[in-house]
Amino acid sequence: MKANTVYKRAHNRCLALLRQRELGKPLGSEAELAQSLAVSRTTVRAVLAALQSSGILAPDGAKRCLLRHPTAEEFFPEPQTEAVADLVERKFLNWVLVGDCRPGQSINASELARQFGTSTTAIREYLTHFRHYGLLERRPNSRWIFKGITRDFAAEIYEIREIFELRSARRFAELPPEALPWTELAEIERQHHALLGEIEARYSDFSQLDERLHRLIHGASCNRFIQDFYQLIAMIFHYHYQWNKADEKERNTVAIHEHLAYIAALRSRDWRAIDSTCRAHLRTARATLLRSIEVGPLG
Incomplete structure (x- = not known):
C-alpha cells in the first residue's frame, strides 16, 4: 500500500512537470528525475513505463521525448496519493479546527481512528509527536488531553x-x-x-x-x-x-x-x-x- 501511494504521488508530480515542458523535448535522465520527484530510480522507472505505455512519452531510449501533454483525467485522485501519516495529520488538524478543540479537552485515540478510517497505532504515533512539545498529555485508556498554547x-x-x-x-x-x-x-x-x-x-x-x-x-x-x-x-x-x-x-x-x-x-x-x-x-x-x-x- 505504501509503495503504491509513493508511485501514484510520483506519477502525479511527473505529470505536473510534463505539463510545463515543450513537446519533443527530452525528459532527462532517470537520476535527474528521481531527484526532482524525491523518489527512488525504481519508482521513476515504473512511472516512465506507464507514461510511455499511455503515449505521453516516446520509448526513445534514454531521451524519452514528450509526445503530448497529459490531461487532467490521467492524474490519480488526490486521496489515492496521500500517505497514511499525511492523511492522519490533515484529518486531525481539521478536527481540531472544525470541532473547536479547546485546552483541557479529552481526546480518545480509538474514537479518532474510527472517525478517520485509520489504525489506532497511526493516531498514537501522530499524537505522540505533539506530546514531546507539551501540547498533549497522555492519560490511561488511549486518552489524551489537549493542553493548548501559551x-x-x-x-x-x-x-x-x-x-x-x-x-x-x-x-x-x-x-x-x-x-x-x-x-x-x-x-x-x-x-x-x-x-x-x-x-x-x-x-x-x-x-x-x-x-x-x-x-x-x-x-x-x-x-x-x-x-x-x-x-x-x-x-x-x-x-x-x-x-x-x-x-x-x-x-x-x-x-x-x-x-x-x-x-x-x-x-x-x-x-x-x-x-x-x-x-x-x-x-x-x-x-x-x-x-x-x-x-x-x-x-
Whole structure:
C-alpha cells in the first residue's frame, strides 16, 4: 500500500512537470528525475513505463521525448496519493479546527481512528509527536488531553519558525529553473489570484492554501528535522489562530497579498527581497496568533 501511494504521488508530480515542458523535448535522465520527484530510480522507472505505455512519452531510449501533454483525467485522485501519516495529520488538524478543540479537552485515540478510517497505532504515533512539545498529555485508556498554547510557547515557536523558514526559502531560491517545486509554486500562485477574486465567498479557504505554500518552501530545505518540525507549525499557525473568527476575511486578504509578494521575491532570487517579504509575513502570522491567544475563541 505504501509503495503504491509513493508511485501514484510520483506519477502525479511527473505529470505536473510534463505539463510545463515543450513537446519533443527530452525528459532527462532517470537520476535527474528521481531527484526532482524525491523518489527512488525504481519508482521513476515504473512511472516512465506507464507514461510511455499511455503515449505521453516516446520509448526513445534514454531521451524519452514528450509526445503530448497529459490531461487532467490521467492524474490519480488526490486521496489515492496521500500517505497514511499525511492523511492522519490533515484529518486531525481539521478536527481540531472544525470541532473547536479547546485546552483541557479529552481526546480518545480509538474514537479518532474510527472517525478517520485509520489504525489506532497511526493516531498514537501522530499524537505522540505533539506530546514531546507539551501540547498533549497522555492519560490511561488511549486518552489524551489537549493542553493548548501559551504566549511564551508561541514566542518560542515563532523564533524557530523564522530561522527554519528563512533557511528553506534560501534553498528554494537556489533550485534550478527546471526543478518541480517551481511548477508547484506557479500553481499555488495561480490559486492565490483565484481566491483573491472570490474572497467575499471563499475567504475561509485560505488556511489550506497557506499550508501548501509554506510546506512547499520547507520541503526545499531537504532537511528531515525542518520538515518534521513543520507538523507543529501546521498545528499552531494554520489552525489554532483561526479560533478567533473576528475580521477573518480582512486578515486572510492581507495574508494573500503578503504571499504574492513572497512568491514574487522567490521568483526574483533576490535574497534581500526574500528575507524582507518572508519576515514581514511571519510577523503578521505571529501577531494574529498572539491576539487569538489573548482574546480566546470566538465564533
